[in-house]
Each structure stands twice: as C-alpha cells, then as structure tokens.
Amino acid sequence: MYWSKIAATDEEFDAIAALNYETFVEEIPQHEHNPSRRLIDKFHEENVYVIVYKNTEMVGMVAFRDTRPFSIDRKIGDVENYLDAEVCEHLCEIRLLAVKKDHRNGRVFTKLATAIYRYFYDEGYTACVISGTVREEKMYTQMGFRQFASAVGTEEARYLPMVLTRQESAVFRERLREQNIVFFPGPVALEKPLIPSTISHRSVKFQQELDEMENELCKLAKANYVIPLVGTGTLANDAMLGQMKSEFPNEAGLVLVNGEFGHRLYNQAKQWGLHIEKIDVGWGNLFDIAQIEAYLQMGGYRYIVFVHGETSNSILNPLDELRELADKYDIKLCADCISSFGSVPFSMQGLHYATAVSGKSLGAMAGLAFIFCKERPFSSDAPLYLNLPYYIEKQIPFTLPHYFVEAVSDALKFYPGRFEVLEKRMATIKNSAFKVTATYPMIATWEHPKMAELLTICALNGFLLHGDSAYLKQRNIAQISTIQPSFEKDFKRLQELLTYVMETL
Incomplete structure (x- = not known):
C-alpha cells in the first residue's frame, strides 16, 4: 500500500x-x-x-x-x-x-x-x-x-x-x-445524484407524500405526531425549547449534561429564558438516576430535557429509566434524539417532545428537522418559523422542498433492517485494532496521544475522520461514524492504512 x-x-x-x-x-x-x-x-x-x-x-x-x-x-x-x-x-x-x-x-x-x-x-x-x-x-x-x-x-x-x-x-x-472517504456523523453522502423537483409544496401530490413520510416517521419513532421544519438539529432543539417556554413560562426544569451537546442544549435553554438547573455529571459519565430523583423529590420541577445520543463521547443515555422517573413525579420529559433516531430502535412514547433530523443516522440528505410530539401543541409565543402550533394549523406553512421529503421517504424504506446494519458495522469497529468506546451503533470514539498527527496523515491520504471540533481536539480524540453508505469497504481501507501508520509513529 x-x-x-x-x-x-x-x-x-x-x-x-x-x-x-x-x-x-x-x-x-x-x-x-x-x-x-x-x-x-x-x-x-x-x-x-x-x-x-x-x-x-x-x-x-x-x-x-x-x-x-x-x-x-x-x-x-x-x-x-x-x-x-x-x-x-x-x-x-x-x-x-x-x-x-x-x-x-x-x-x-x-x-x-x-x-x-x-x-x-x-x-x-x-x-x-x-x-x-x-x-x-x-x-x-x-x-x-x-x-x-x-x-x-x-x-x-x-x-x-x-x-x-x-x-x-x-x-x-x-x-x-x-x-475523499468520510467517516463523519453527518451529513450522509448521497448514493445517487440530487435531482431538483418541480413539484409544488402546495400540490395534492406533495401533501400525500408528506403525509406518508410523517406516518412512517411516527411509526418508526412510535410517536403520535411529527412536525417537519426545513433546517438543522439546532433549529429543531430551538423549536422544542421555544414551545417549552410557552408551556412553562415561570416553572422550573432540569437539563442533564454529560457531553458537548448537553452543554449546547443547556445554553439554548438559557437563551430562551427557561428557568432551568443543570445537572452536570461530567464528560462521558453516565447519568446518576438516584441523583436526578433526589432533585425531583425536592419538588418544583415540571420538566427534564436531555440528549439521548450524546455523540461527543458515544454515550446513549438511559431513556427508559428517565421515562420512569418522569411518570413517577408527573413531569414532562423532552429529548434531543438527533443522533439516536435511526441508529437504534427505541420508543418515543412517554416523551413530551423529541427532536431528530434527516441527515444523520437515518441516512437521508441533510435539510429536514423533526419535532416529535406526544400531544398536539396548541399555543406558543415563539417566532412564527419556530411556532409549532402554527405548523399544525397550516400543515405546510412555509416552503418545504419536495426532494427532502422524497429522500426521507426513500431512507425509511430500509428500516427496520438498517438497525442491524449499523449494529454490525459497530461490531466491526469494536473488533478491530482501534481501542474505541461506543454504547450505541452510530459513532465510536477513539483516543490516542498523537491524534493530531494521525488525523493529518488520514487527511493527506483522503480519509476524513471526525476530529476538527475543539471539544475533540482538546481531548486527543477522533470519531468514526458508521452511517455513511460505503462504510464496509471504506473502513477496511482505513484499517490497512493505519496498520502501517502505527508502525511509523
């Protein structure tokens, strides 16, 4: 080689x-x-x-x-x-x-x-x-x-x-x-060329296809309602938090943090003016259910917000245990499922709101953000583009490109089989020479004292790992995602390269 x-x-x-x-x-x-x-x-x-x-x-x-x-x-x-x-x-x-x-x-x-x-x-x-x-x-x-x-x-x-x-x-x-061969956790490489569509988002055909997409999304998520927006996961979380601000304007809640995206969710909640307290268990640590329950026993909290799939350190946080706490103390549980939806089967039943996107584990092109709802939201003070009841009322209030809907519908056809595919891919990484941490099949985290040099070598040879973010650089870690379409042959080539690279460091 x-x-x-x-x-x-x-x-x-x-x-x-x-x-x-x-x-x-x-x-x-x-x-x-x-x-x-x-x-x-x-x-x-x-x-x-x-x-x-x-x-x-x-x-x-x-x-x-x-x-x-x-x-x-x-x-x-x-x-x-x-x-x-x-x-x-x-x-x-x-x-x-x-x-x-x-x-x-x-x-x-x-x-x-x-x-x-x-x-x-x-x-x-x-x-x-x-x-x-x-x-x-x-x-x-x-x-x-x-x-x-x-x-x-x-x-x-x-x-x-x-x-x-x-x-x-x-x-x-x-x-x-x-x-370039990419191992990014999103966006996903397209397997076929993007063909712009002339189908109007006001047409009957579009409405039918949108209904079918939403039904399939709810079926996969085991959710009652889904609201699609054109945008990113950050937009989805802002829409969710804006709705929470309208529902609980003066009531307190908890944000659980154990990684970069938990911190981001907390900062977004603060910007909305939500009355929140942060339970930060430290980078990469599992949530302490007993600690969370101790907070809830004090009373006064109406909701919990957390990241389900914390990609920054490959942790899948405990949805079922948190759902039991929410039921026990009659509070609303809301989750950022942006990197977990589509990577592992789970139910959104019991989640008041949850967010996801098209361009991560689902395997579709990036561009759509989803807010899943247990109940239909009825009132909101959020700006119009983030106003969830307005989406419910108008159905398609703003331009929604047809090719986004078509791409998501195509990606959903691969479920539930894609869950097994991602699981096998993660097993391949874990059984390789990489010493990785991963608790769900979407992304593995790899630590090495010479990670900066390794990433430079990989890039020179056309292999792009996820390692440019500041929170990764300061910890000498990089990440390998399983969601790209040609993962099997690409990971084999990456292993061959690094076999020789490790002998020269």
Whole structure:
C-alpha cells in the first residue's frame, strides 16, 4: 500500500537524507560525494517534508518551504518580478521531489501529487513555485504547473521555473474532494445524484407524500405526531425549547449534561429564558438516576430535557429509566434524539417532545428537522418559523422542498433492517485494532496521544475522520461514524492504512 505523511521521526529524516543523496548526488550531479552517503538539505530546519511510504518503506518525498528568499529567488531574482501580485500573497516553494528508482510508477507520483494539492491547499498558500527538471517537464505540466521564466542551471542539471496556483489546481482539488472517504456523523453522502423537483409544496401530490413520510416517521419513532421544519438539529432543539417556554413560562426544569451537546442544549435553554438547573455529571459519565430523583423529590420541577445520543463521547443515555422517573413525579420529559433516531430502535412514547433530523443516522440528505410530539401543541409565543402550533394549523406553512421529503421517504424504506446494519458495522469497529468506546451503533470514539498527527496523515491520504471540533481536539480524540453508505469497504481501507501508520509513529 502506498500512503503519505509529514515526516516527523529521526528515522524518517535519515531516510530523507539518504534519498536526497541518491537523487541529487548520484543521479543528478548537483552536490559532491561523501562517505556517509547522506545529503542534508541546507534548508532542512525550515522544510516540511511530505513523504510517501510503500507499506513501511519510505520511497518518495517532497519538501515545502515558505521562508524567503527561496532557492529559486537566488537563481532568477524575486519571483514577484514574474508573477501577478495576487498569486504572490502567500507563496511556498516545493523542492527535493524525489522517488526511489524501483518505485517510479504512476502510483507514487500520484501520491506525491495529491499530497502536494492537499497540503498546499490546507495551509492556505496562494501558489507554490518549483525548479522542475527539464526531463520531467511533462509530469509537472500534468500536475498543473506552468513555466514562468527561462530555464536555469547547468547542462547536466537544467531546471524550469514553474508555478502552481491555487486557481489552476482547483480542478485537481475538486477531484480529490470527490475521492475523499468520510467517516463523519453527518451529513450522509448521497448514493445517487440530487435531482431538483418541480413539484409544488402546495400540490395534492406533495401533501400525500408528506403525509406518508410523517406516518412512517411516527411509526418508526412510535410517536403520535411529527412536525417537519426545513433546517438543522439546532433549529429543531430551538423549536422544542421555544414551545417549552410557552408551556412553562415561570416553572422550573432540569437539563442533564454529560457531553458537548448537553452543554449546547443547556445554553439554548438559557437563551430562551427557561428557568432551568443543570445537572452536570461530567464528560462521558453516565447519568446518576438516584441523583436526578433526589432533585425531583425536592419538588418544583415540571420538566427534564436531555440528549439521548450524546455523540461527543458515544454515550446513549438511559431513556427508559428517565421515562420512569418522569411518570413517577408527573413531569414532562423532552429529548434531543438527533443522533439516536435511526441508529437504534427505541420508543418515543412517554416523551413530551423529541427532536431528530434527516441527515444523520437515518441516512437521508441533510435539510429536514423533526419535532416529535406526544400531544398536539396548541399555543406558543415563539417566532412564527419556530411556532409549532402554527405548523399544525397550516400543515405546510412555509416552503418545504419536495426532494427532502422524497429522500426521507426513500431512507425509511430500509428500516427496520438498517438497525442491524449499523449494529454490525459497530461490531466491526469494536473488533478491530482501534481501542474505541461506543454504547450505541452510530459513532465510536477513539483516543490516542498523537491524534493530531494521525488525523493529518488520514487527511493527506483522503480519509476524513471526525476530529476538527475543539471539544475533540482538546481531548486527543477522533470519531468514526458508521452511517455513511460505503462504510464496509471504506473502513477496511482505513484499517490497512493505519496498520502501517502505527508502525511509523
């Protein structure tokens, strides 16, 4: 397997010096021979090396440097004299592009090229310049480089000043984006192209399809009513909390917190002006049912709000136990089920309100938010777009794209079988070499002291794990979701990559 990473270890820097000598002393006579057969670049401390491995052998490299003057500046003068100002806003130079003779095939050059595109884009460079060997002019041109000054160097080692701009490499970058393998917990990749629909949301046909979608959603959730809104999970939670504010304007409630999205739910409730208290059991800890009951025994609380599937740490919080408490103390139980609905079978019976979305475990395209209701809401002081009784009254008060409804209806056809599919996928992750935590089949959490480096390696090779959020970075964790359509083959490839990566860290 060929794969790439940014050089970081002493062993890798020694391999770079050996390949540097082999290429730029023995093959291209730029430097003098020496008994160590190692050539350390004069800008070594300023270079960032992207290297290519064949399994665990380093076989190719390229160096990035953005400190001026560049080596090409010394050959032709400042490159700004040849290039447009906007191109020169944030430049880097690529040097030392080399591949071992036994590995000079399309796959290694492709890996180097894709690493160049990904790294130089991610670092925000407007262009990169290179002194390309005349004999490889065709290869550089195919990569998107163009010559911008006359050739330089000796007859034995002649080079072309060339540039790759951000704009000129856009087509290559777009191809890479399409090739990325994602393990995000949403949105879900589309298995077929999105075809815009001309069916009006005021038509009889649309109303029929919407009714069918809502009936299937309620059937899957075991809920009495569902209200679809165009928007995200955050919107769904705001609509739910706005309704709670209208129903309990001066009464107290509890928000249960054990992760990032519990904190977000609490902050949203505070913004609505709800009279709430927070029971925070700490990141990743299970709710203490006895502690919650002790609060309820004091009296004065009318509702509990919590996150059912806490994706930030892969915890599925205890719905049945909380429902029993709610029944016992005659309070309303409301749940954010955005990441649990569709990933695990459960009943929303007993939930006063619950929220979900189309673009997570359900496997449909993102765009619809759902508020499930035990009883029809009858009055609200919330703004019109978040006013749930208004949706009930008008049925379709605002534009609702037909292709959203169609996508959700298509996704619902895979249930209940999709529950088993997600369960098997999670079992595959748990049985792998990853040391993960997961209590429900939607997402696994992976902790590693070098997680930042691992995520960079994965991204360079087109594998995108969920790890950019601040709450994940500060804990050295990343997440692998099971909800993407091609999970089985994609996870197999990820495992193969990381088998070799772990041997080099």
